[in-house]
Amino acid sequence: MKSLPEKMACKKGLDFFGAVTASLSHEINNVLAIINELSGLMDDHICAAGQGRPLDPAKLKNTVERIAKQVDRGKNYVLRLNRFAHCVDQPTKALDARDILEQITTICQRFATLKKVQLQSIVGQQPVEIVGSPFDLEHVIYRCTEIALGVSAVDSMVVAKLEKTGTGARIILTARDPGQVNQEVSAKLSLVSRLVERLGGTFESVTDPGAEMRLVVDLPRSMLNGQGSESDV
């Protein structure tokens, strides 16, 4: 039988999975809505032509190009959703933490846009190899990003930076002009701390209200030596 912390970790993992899939499917739906209007617009022009109004080839070409642009945008969302869905295929594998950080910061762009905050990731040229569960790493980065976006002032920026360390990897998220750390944020910080601990890492948060919040996650090269992975529970 699962212990209470294991059940909690599992529930939080499901929440994370739900939030990401809901966000990406919402984006896909928006793309479909635009394609629906643009194809409808073409149909309107064709109907007008049937009633004797001359077709404007330049206008049709422009509409086709607009549709193609949305199809590319939709393909990109589907690709992200598919990659994300496959992150639970293998409980552990050799990862390049740069890919995971970029995947999550890309997925979180919508959350950042809704908060009117810019989200930027900084990774180096060299791979940052880690062995462990892609899902767990994505979850930790997502939760940190969620906190950083949540405390950020409108029109500010959150920077997620990945560094290779002697023992593994360090992820630093910086939010500018944060508000006070309230009870809700404290609970979220505790969750990240527990998640990171389970992976054998350490977590530290430093907040200077009105100036900066820094979230620092240190992960070992092998995340298999912690208390366990969420994908195991």
Added chain:
Amino acid sequence: MATLRVLVVDDEEEFVNALVERLNIRGVDAQGVTTGEEALDRIEQCSFDVVLLDVKMPKLGGVEVLMQIKARLPELPVVLLTGHGSARNVEMGELLGAFDCLMKPIDIEDLLRVLRQAATEN
């Protein structure tokens, strides 16, 4: 019949542009804006028969905009637009006096019917 005047509010600019053009083709006097703030400014500057308002928008979301519209112009009907999964916001919208809520993607004829109904009933 008087020309229907509609304000379309959605943060997806391409969606707004295409929908406004399609409504104009159908004889509707439609204008579009891409933020809640712009919407509130526009309803102060121009007269509309109905506002078509997206629920999920950055900064000032659809529900907040609806509240502000109802505080300033309680008679102005608002039709909400949503993707799937915003059930809570839809319920909130209905409680706050939205005329109806439509799911994206929308059928243009259904939309026109709802917009005309909203304008007539108010």
